[in-house]
Amino acid sequence: MDKIDAMQAFAAVVQEGSFSKAAERLKLSPQLVSKYVSQLESHLQTRLLNRTTRRVSTTEAGLAYFERCQQVLIDIEEMENSLGALHQQASGTLRISAPMSFGMHHLSKALVDFQKQCPLVEVDLQLTDRKVDIVEDGIDIALRIGELKSSSLIAKKIAPIRLVICASPDYLKSNGTPNNPRDLTDHCFLRYSYTDSSTSFSQFNLKASEIKFKSHFVANNGDVLVNAAVQGGGITIQPTFITGKPISKGKLTTILEEYEPAPLGLYVVYAHRHHLASKVRCFIDFISDYFGSPPYWDQY
Structure with missing residues (x-):
């Protein structure tokens, strides 16, 4: 064989x-x-x-x-x-799609550094939490966060994405600190709109109906939810690439750490091609080790 x-x-x-x-x-x-x-x-x-x-x-x-x-x-x-392409210099426009919050926090410097290595490549970055159709939308590279699923696209994992459950110290002082998942009842939940309660808390082995949240604040952007948590709005589950700095400054406190969700992955995704354009290949090579292991945002 x-x-x-x-x-x-x-x-x-x-x-x-x-x-x-x-x-x-x-x-x-x-x-x-x-x-x-x-x-x-x-x-x-x-x-x-x-x-x-x-x-x-x-x-x-x-x-x-x-x-x-x-x-x-x-x-x-x-x-x-x-x-086969050592003699070719990367050039042209590289169209990249990435999640909104991740792009805002962590792609500006990365893309500047990439263009220093490949000065003939023009970058067209499109930030959206919508799952774009790479082929139909003319995207060369998509950065995606989640669990790897079967697809006709090529997905290369470049970093783990840790999720934490957190709230502000003032909120916990006023509302109490949950010691187990069932204590979440009657707390305010700041929810990312692309997930639901049953998905968010599936790792607790609890049905969504078993957690009676006092209120929901739903948004389609993680930064909004983290800022709301810092202002005392409630409990949220967000990745450490957003929450790392507020946690390190004492503005947020992690809770239920023994129930922390399983890490997701950050993937670089591209269409299946046997002959990658130099600009695409160079970006994949560049970004694969850029964020470190563990990524720098987890070293707070």
């Missing part, structure tokens, strides 16, 4: 959602793609895909392997592309 061929076949099936579409993309027969995946499962001694007559889906092990597998294939492709 050629392990690289098998990994490419498996990744294509996950990205395309079927053996036939994967085979079409790879210019192979569906039978050969199925054979590669079966050989990979035998080699790993675990089932990676659930197959039915109508659909193909990843198992838990398959999703975990897909993330690592895709990263390996990305590294191989980037290495080959860089060797």
